[in-house]
Amino acid sequence: MTLLDPTVDDYVAGVLAGNRVLLSRAVTLIESQSPLDEKKAQKVLQKLLPHTGKAKRIGITGAPGVGKSTFIEAFGCYLINQGHSVAVLTIDPTSKLSGGSILGDKTRMENLSRQARAFIRPSPAGESLGGVARRTRETMLLCEAADFDLILVESVGVGQGEVALRSMVDFFLLLLLPGAGDELQGIKRGVIEMADDILITKADGENRPRAEQARLEQQAALSFLQPATPGWKAGAALSSARTGEGIPQVWERMEQFFRQLEPQGLIAKRRQQQAVDWMADLIRDELQRRFDRHPRVQARFPALRESLLRGEITAVSAAGLLLADFDGGPENADL
Amino acid sequence: MTLLDPTVDDYVAGVLAGNRVLLSRAVTLIESQSPLDEKKAQKVLQKLLPHTGKAKRIGITGAPGVGKSTFIEAFGCYLINQGHSVAVLTIDPTSKLSGGSILGDKTRMENLSRQARAFIRPSPAGESLGGVARRTRETMLLCEAADFDLILVESVGVGQGEVALRSMVDFFLLLLLPGAGDELQGIKRGVIEMADDILITKADGENRPRAEQARLEQQAALSFLQPATPGWKAGAALSSARTGEGIPQVWERMEQFFRQLEPQGLIAKRRQQQAVDWMADLIRDELQRRFDRHPRVQARFPALRESLLRGEITAVSAAGLLLADFDGGPENADL
Numbered sequence: 073m074t075l076l077d078p079t080v081d082d083y084v085a086g087v088l089a090g091n092r093v094l095l096s097r098a099v100t101l102i103e104s105q106s107p108l109d110e111k112k113a114q115k116v117l118q119k120l121l122p123h124t125g126k127a128k129r130i131g132i133t134g135a136p137g138v139g140k141s142t143f144i145e146a147f148g149c150y151l152i153n154q155g156h157s158v159a160v161l162t163i164d165p166t167s168k169l170s171g172g173s174i175l176g177d178k179t180r181m182e183n184l185s186r187q188a189r190a191f192i193r194p195s196p197a198g199e200s201l202g203g204v205a206r207r208t209r210e211t212m213l214l215c216e217a218a219d220f221d222l223i224l225v226e227s228v229g230v231g232q233g234e235v236a237l238r239s240m241v242d243f244f245l246l247l248l249l250p251g252a253g254d255e256l257q258g259i260k261r262g263v264i265e266m267a268d269d270i271l272i273t274k275a276d277g278e279n280r281p282r283a284e285q286a287r288l289e290q291q292a293a294l295s296f297l298q299p300a301t302p303g304w305k306a307g308a309a310l311s312s313a314r315t316g317e318g319i320p321q322v323w324e325r326m327e328q329f330f331r332q333l334e335p336q337g338l339i340a341k342r343r344q345q346q347a348v349d350w351m352a353d354l355i356r357d358e359l360q361r362r363f364d365r366h367p368r369v370q371a372r373f374p375a376l377r378e379s380l381l382r383g384e385i386t387a388v389s390a391a392g393l394l395l396a397d398f399d400g401g402p403e404n405a406d407l
Numbered sequence: 408m409t410l411l412d413p414t415v416d417d418y419v420a421g422v423l424a425g426n427r428v429l430l431s432r433a434v435t436l437i438e439s440q441s442p443l444d445e446k447k448a449q450k451v452l453q454k455l456l457p458h459t460g461k462a463k464r465i466g467i468t469g470a471p472g473v474g475k476s477t478f479i480e481a482f483g484c485y486l487i488n489q490g491h492s493v494a495v496l497t498i499d500p501t502s503k504l505s506g507g508s509i510l511g512d513k514t515r516m517e518n519l520s521r522q523a524r525a526f527i528r529p530s531p532a533g534e535s536l537g538g539v540a541r542r543t544r545e546t547m548l549l550c551e552a553a554d555f556d557l558i559l560v561e562s563v564g565v566g567q568g569e570v571a572l573r574s575m576v577d578f579f580l581l582l583l584l585p586g587a588g589d590e591l592q593g594i595k596r597g598v599i600e601m602a603d604d605i606l607i608t609k610a611d612g613e614n615r616p617r618a619e620q621a622r623l624e625q626q627a628a629l630s631f632l633q634p635a636t637p638g639w640k641a642g643a644a645l646s647s648a649r650t651g652e653g654i655p656q657v658w659e660r661m662e663q664f665f666r667q668l669e670p671q672g673l674i675a676k677r678r679q680q681q682a683v684d685w686m687a688d689l690i691r692d693e694l695q696r697r698f699d700r701h702p703r704v705q706a707r708f709p710a711l712r713e714s715l716l717r718g719e720i721t722a723v724s725a726a727g728l729l730l731a732d733f734d735g736g737p738e739n740a741d742l
Contacts, residue, residue, distance in 0.1 A: 117721050125718060206723065213721070262597060264631075289631070296628040344716045351715060354726035359694040380686060381679050383460060386452050386548070388541065391689035 083116045087218050088123060092191065095218050099193055102210045117210055120217040125343070127159075127216045128330055131237045132226045133263065134247030139273045139313060140226055141180040143247060146313040147322060148184040148224065154323070156222050157189040159215035161208055163227040163237070191220060209240050209350065238266045239346055239353075242339050243329055244300060245322070246270045248290065250283035264293060266300050269325055275310035275317065283310050303338065304329060368397035418451045422553050423458060427526065430553050434528055437545045452545060455552040460678070462494075462551045463665055466572045467561045468598070469582030474608045475561055476515040477648040478582060483519040483559065485654050491557050492524040494550035496543055498562040498572075526550060544575045544685065573601045574681055574688075577674050578661055579635060581605045583625065585618035599628060601635050604660055610645035610652065618645050638673065639664060703732035 075082055078094060083101070086094025102113045134140050141162075148158045160181070184190050195208050212223050225241055227233040238244050246267035264270070270290045275283035290308035299306060307325070311318030333339050363369060376393060379385040410417055413429060418436070421429025437448045469475050476497075483493045495516070519525050530543050547558050560576055562568040573579050581602035599605070605625045610618035625643035634641060642660070646653030668674050698704060711728060714720040 114721065114724050114727070118724065121718060121721065210721070210723065262600065265597065292627070293631040296624070296631070347715050347718075347722050348712060350722040351712075351726045351729075354722060355698065355729060356691070356695060358726070358730055359698055360691060363690065363694055377683060377686075380682050383456060383682075386449065386456065386545070387682050387685040387689060388545065389449050389453065391686045391693070392449070394686075394690060395693055 080112060080115045080119065084119045087116075087120060087214055090218050095191065095214060096193070098214050099211050102214070103195070103207050113210070117213060120213065124213045124216040126219075127212075127221050127223045128243070128326070129212060129223050129241040130225070130326065131241035131244045132224055132247065133234050133237060133244070134273070135249070138247045138249050140247060142313040143271070143273060143311065144224055144226060145181040145184045146316065146319055148181070148190055149187065150316075150319050151222055151323065152184075152187050152189050157191075157220045158184075158187075158222045158224060159191045159212075159218075159220040160184065160193070161211055161215070161223065161225045162192070162194045163208060163225070163233060191215060191218070206354065212240065234263045234266060238300075239349060242342065243268045243326055245326075247273050248286060250274055250279045250286050264290075265297050267294075268300055268304060268306050268329060269322070270294065270306065270308040271318070271322060272308065272310050274312060274314075276312035276315050301329075301333065301338070301342075303333065303336070363394075363398055366398050368400065369394050372397050415447060415450045415454065419454045422451075422455060422549055425553050430526065430549060431528070433549050434546050437549070438530070438542050448545070452548060455548065459548045459551040461554075462547075462556050462558045463578070463661070464547060464558050464576040465560070465661065466576035466579045467559055467582065468569050468572060468579070469608070470584070473582045473584050474648060475582060478606070478608060478646065479559055479561060480516040480519045481648040481651065481654055482657060483516070483525055484522065485651075486557055486658065487519075487522050487524050489658070492526075492555045493519075493522075493557045493559060494526040494547075494553075494555040495519065495528070496546055496550070496558065496560045497527070497529045498543060498560070498568065526553075526555060541689065547575065569598045569601060573635075574684060577677065578603045578664055580657070582608050583621060585609055585614045585621050599625075600632050602629075603636055603639060603641050603664060604657070605629065605641065605643040606653070606657060607643065607645050609647060609649075611647035611650050636664075636668065636673070636677075638668065638671070698729075698733055701733050703735065704729050707732050 075094075078086065078097065083094060083098045087098055098113075098116060101109050101116065104110065104113070132140060132144060144160055144162075148160060151158050181192055185192050193211060195211065208225060212225065215223055223241075225237060227237045244266055246263060246269070248270055250272055272283045272286050272290070275287075287308045287310055294306050294308065297306075309318055309321060309325070311322060313319075330339065372394060376385065376390045380387060380390050410429075413421065413432060418429060418433045422433055433448075433451060436444050436451065439445065439448070467475060467479060479495055483495060486493050516527055520527050528546060530546065543560060547560065550558055558576075560572060562572045579601055581598060581604070583605055585607055607618045607621050607625070610622075622643045622645055629641050629643065632641075644653055644656060644660070646657060648654075665674065707729060711720065711725045715722060715725050
């Protein structure tokens with residue numbers, strides 16, 4: 073069955089039935105920037121909302137080269153063998169369009185992509201971080217409605233992406249390479265503070281002693297930080313996707329996390345806060361976008377910035393002039 | 408000489424001459440929320456701008472009870488004995504009006520306030536953090552124009568205030584109590600990462616061993632963090648305002664900081680970035696303020712938030728509805 077232009081009800085029924093083709097197309101609808109598609113996507117989501125929220129949402133991050141895809145492949149296959157159904161959403165900062173990177177990622181997770189109970193979908197990073205977060209969050213909801221019980225969201229551990237990722241998942245796993253110190257430099261300050269657990273990857277062969285050393289250092293570093301999730305003590309462990317070591321233990325830790333926090337209502341509370349924060353983020357992004365795209369603001373900004381850098385004008389005056397430009401536009405009579 | 412209503416030129420001449428009365432009144436002008444005063448204040452600042460930027464800007468923070476005022480009193484008196492002139496700007500989150508807290512703070516720093524080359528001025532916290540930052544930044548400029556060569560800005564080490572403080576100073580000093588662990592709980596995550604140095608206060612008498620223990624722990628914690636100022640290695644030291652121990656060393660460290668970073672242009676570069684960031688913050692705050700105060704947005708927000716918390720609506724839909732309210736208002740035809 074291939075629908076040329078599925079209706080809202082087609083999408084809803086298809087996703088609820090776990091139809092992969094319609095799920096994929098619903099994700100594409102969500103990623104569309106056409107206002108018509110956006111409206112349709114919101115209608116689909118609105119109808120699916122009562123069926124969402126049941127999955128465990130896991131964020132996985134780490135610097136390029138740490139072996140995220142290899143870990144997720146091994147971890148995902150393990151989970152499926154345990155009877156779970158797993159959706160993997162990866163945020164690909166190098167791709168603006170989803171077309172190309174899908175194949176790339178499918179190839180990177182060959183075994184996992186062959187599993188019937190797996191769904192792998194890369195999100196193009198798009199133009200703004202808010203955009204990434206928005207599409208990935210909503211794709212997560214679609215996957216929940218399609219009855220996946222575990223959602224793994226992967227992002228590259230550089231830049232602001234981790235804050236966005238942390239703000240949409242229940243559990244946040246940070247992957248680090250053996251040998252702390254230098255390797256840590258690729259990780260943005262504050263990322264370790266957001267982790268619910270740290271996993272040292274590639275802890276096999278001659279890497280092994282360095283990995284154990286890194287684990288001890290990370291364990292020490294964590295002891296100086298407040299927990300990312302109140303009531304949960306983050307730890308550092310070793311894993312090897314090659315030997316399979318540590319993979320079941322990662323899942324044991326996550327199960328323990330949910331077993332401990334869910335009955336206290338802490339997961340539900342975190343999700344509520346995330347939803348409210350997300351709404352505020354969307355509004356702030358949109359207000360800023362309107363300002364940044366205003367023709368008069370754009371025309372005046374470079375010269376004002378230069379004056380500011382040369383110390384010829386105060387920041388308050390510069391901001392005031394730009395806001396006056398924004399207000400003075402023909403489309404706006406806000407003040 | 409008491410001017411009933413000083414002109415812009417009166418203010419400029421008075422501040423440049425180091426007239427304390429006019430300096431104080433210029434600060435009051437900057438703190439005023441009347442649009443007329445705001446305009447006048449900007450004119451004063453614009454004329455004073457060429458005379459600003461020469462002071463070293465030091466931020467000092469720490470949880471309530473750590474002894475910030477006592478430290479600043481001892482440190483400020485030491486600096487004045489060394490031939491410096493010192494302006495102390497304190498951000499008082501408990502006061503909305505400056506009237507009451509001035510006396511309070513003057514009393515807290517009795518010796519320092521008697522010094523001819525000291526100027527102590529508390530900023531009322533006011534309604535918004537952006538507001539605090541704005542007034543304090545501009546007061547800092549006034550003090551520079553009045554030829555103070557050291558500006559100490561103090562804030563209470565809880566909440567978001569540290570980020571604002573970090574963003575307006577060259578050097579950021581964090582005060583901690585002896586005995587790490589529990590005492591650290593009052594310090595927000597991320598504050599330690601912003602510190603250029605950590606000072607363990609009250610390191611005297613029976614506190615001494617605990618203070619030394621805390622210093623070692625902080626030193627270890629710092630080794631896991633990237634430096635707040637690239638090229639500068641933050642350290643942890645002990646001090647006692649009672650015995651005077653450690654006070655000259657704090658200043659030595661700061662002098663070393665400026666000696667090392669100024670010739671490389673790193674201080675100037677940081678200040679330029681701070682000015683650009685500040686402008687962006689002011690614009691974002693103002694855009695958000697307009698949104699938050701919009702009558703239709705205010706009317707709809709509580710019910711939408713409830714729906715969001717109950718999971719009846721997506722964050723994207725909720726944000727869209729509020730933005731439509733904002734656009735649909737009679738004063739606005741932005742879209």
